Amino acid sequence: MSNTFIRPTALHHVAISTGDIKKQIEFFSDVLGMELIGLYWMHGAEGAWHGFMRLGASAVAFVFLPENVKKETTIGLTHAGIGSGSSAPGTLQHLAFNVDTEKEMLALRDRIRSRGVPVMGPIKHGLCQSIYFAGPETLVLEVATNDHCENPLDLDGSWIDPEVVKLAGISQEELARYQNPATYDTPAESVPQPEYDESKPHLTYPEEQYKAILAATDEQITASMTDDQPPGKK
Structure with a gap:
């Protein structure tokens, strides 16, 4: 099998930790009109619940653990608080939803x-235009559109x-590579799990x-961790 254009094509879901999943579901359903499409024990995580709200073909997911x-x-550490605020690397800074028109x-x-929720905007960024507001548990939320914007994305x-580009330490050669990522020919046989390397990201x-x-085969992982039966049909 060979395909030089394998790449992510859309958002599948964004997962957000919560201490009050009912409050989040209520807000996203009532305030934003998003449908609850899943609420169940999170597979492989003892005591955890998973909730999914429909976002077009994607979803916003909430993860509750006791x-x-x-x-x-902590604003400025765990949460940014505003769309331009600081938060720790790897945390959710803000979540933006798309609509097609202004x-x-x-x-x-x-x-x-x-x-009763205050909203700031619209603010025209050139690339897009947006409105901003807060969600439960100090989420920073945005609704954005490319409508009436010059050269959107x-x-x-x-x-x-x-x-x-210069301040980020990106050379012209690197910039060209980032703008035109290398294609990849999928090999006939699956690539084996690499050896553990501390320099790489890890769960x-x-x-x-x-x-x-890491020592298990892909087939062993699939067999031991799969739970694909909807709770309503068990």
Whole structure:
């Protein structure tokens, strides 16, 4: 099998930790009009619940673990607090939803405000235009549209600032590579699991368990961890 254009094509879901999953479901359903499509015990995580809210062909997911309730929200550390705020590397800074037109964005602004939630905007960024508001547990939320915007998410380089490229330590050769990622020919046989390398990103399982996972075959992982039966049909 060979395909030089294998790449992610869309958002499948964004997972957000919560200490009050009912509050999040209520907000996303009532304030934003999103449908609850899944609420069940999270597979492979003892005591955890997973909730999914429909976002077009994607979803916003919430993960509740009892330990979440005991953890504090700290603005500037765990949460940014505003769309331009700081938070620790690897945490959710803000979550942006897309709508197709400016009219839809303003209509959604009216819906959000009708629920008593303040909304800031629209703000025109050039690349897109957006409105901003807060969600439960200090989420920073955005609704954005490319409507009436110049070269939205274009590949012509209009939104690549040479000054920022330099400040980020990106060479011209690297920039060209980032703008035109290398293609990849899928081999006839699956690539084996690589040897453990500390310089690479890793999931933070307990060390012994993680090494056992890495030593297992893909077929063993699939067989031992799969649970694909909907709870309503068991």
